[in-house]
Amino acid sequence: MKTNIFTVAMSLLSVAAVAQKSEIRSAGDAVEDGNYAEAKTELQTAESMLSEANDKWTERFYLYKGQAYLGSGENASLEDLETAAEAFKKAQEMGNDDDAVQGFDQVRNALVQSAINDQNTENYESASDKLRYSYELNQQDTLYLYYAAANSLNAQNYSEALEIYNELKELGFDGSGVEYVATNVETGEEEIMPKEQRELMLKTGEYENPQDRKIPSKKGEIAKNIALIYIQEGEDEKAIEAIKDAKAENPDNIALLQAEADVYYRMGNKEKYNELMQEMVEKNPNDPNIYYNLGVTAAELGDNEQAVEYYKKALEIDPEMDNARMNIVVAVLAKERDLIDEMNELGMSKEDNKRYEELENERKAVYEEAIPYLEDVIENDPENVEAIRTTINIYTQLGEEEKAAELKSKLE
Secondary structure (H helix, E strand, O other): OHHHHHHHHHHHHHHHHHHHHHHHHHHHHHHHOOOHHHHHHHHHHHHOOHHHOOHHHHHHHHHHHHHHHHOOOOOOOHHHHHHHHHHHHHHHHOOOOHHHHHHHHHHHHHHHHHHHHHHHOOOHHHHHHHHHHHHHHOOOOHHHHHHHHHHHHHOOOHHHHHHHHHHHHHHOOOOOEEEEEEEEOOOOOEEEOOHHHHHHHHHHOOEEEEEEEEEOOOHHHHHHHHHHHHHHOOOHHHHHHHHHHHHHHOOOOHHHHHHHHHHHHHOOOHHHHHHHHHHHHHHOOOOHHHHHHHHHHHHHOOOHHHHHHHHHHHHHHOOOOHHHHHHHHHHHHHHHHHHHHHHHHOOOOHHHHHHHHHHHHHHHHHHHHHHHHHHHHHHHOOOOHHHHHHHHHHHHHHOOHHHHHHHHHHHO
16 A cells, blocks of 8 residues: 555656646746746746756746746836846856856846837836946945935935945945046047957957046945935935045046035035135136126125126136126115115105105116116027026116017017
8 A cells, every 4th residue: 555655746846847847947938938927837837846856947947937037128127137046046056157157247238238128218216226236236336326326316315325325335336447538420429338249349440549548436426425425315414524535536627526515515614615716717717607606605695796706707617607797786685675674765845756766766776786787688588587587677777668569579
């Protein structure tokens, strides 16, 4: 009786093994035909009996599983690519070096290409996840970790970006090097490629004008981004410490000085802000944005005359800076408030009437000072509704009814 039971059991195992081999073989055939969904179905059935298979068939199972979940590599989900990578790893552990290693490399390439596609469609969160996983598969590829952080930043996932940037900092990531560029003869566009590939492409005549370009260190940028994230999160003290680290890496970086100034401004330390902004002027005296920002701060501190001087300086450098013109208008018209307040307090005496006329003339002078800037803005930007409406009001106050009517018709 015992012998019969053992014989039956052996028969059942034999049937199971045969069935399993058949499904694994069918999965392989489906992969070869590009029927990846069918291959997955066959593999799912075979997996429940995998413990009964010998090493040869188990190795094949994992190889086919990797190939099935990798598919063509196009539009594969991160989950499928993770499954494929794990399967290829197991196949390699069982002795399949060539096919499994090739498949593993294809997974990494698919991750990067898919991440690029995500970037192009502004799906930054997905791009970051794929690039980070690609780095985890080969931790020599720290550049992918750097790009993962950049995508998290674009996705406004600041906690994730901060985590990755700090990891890069701990790794001592530098990012400097050389990129190899050549011009595609057909498209006329420059393309970056590995040095060996570029040499081959130049020989074909399809590419020309090879250039080796030095890639600067990214340490300063990483430190700056860490500081900016802290600013975004409202952790100003941490931001200042991070900026100190960033300045140690790149002391002449204007963006870092601006970031540091912004932190002090947010903290209410306007004195330190202006000190840093003046330092920026000394380092880069021909940047109109610096003078514009100084003007904004001066205006917020109530020094409108100084603000106008800064805005004028910005316009000297960049005559097209209409936002500086509009801010000059705002600063000039701010003088009207005090004049109106005094006019409203006057009585009906002879002296009061005389003072009222003086104030009215001063008010008109304010309008006349603002008008040229408004007219320039409208000339440069005929669709600027705010400038048009403000100019209509001033023309009306100055009795320029025809000019006001002309602008009203444009506004309508």
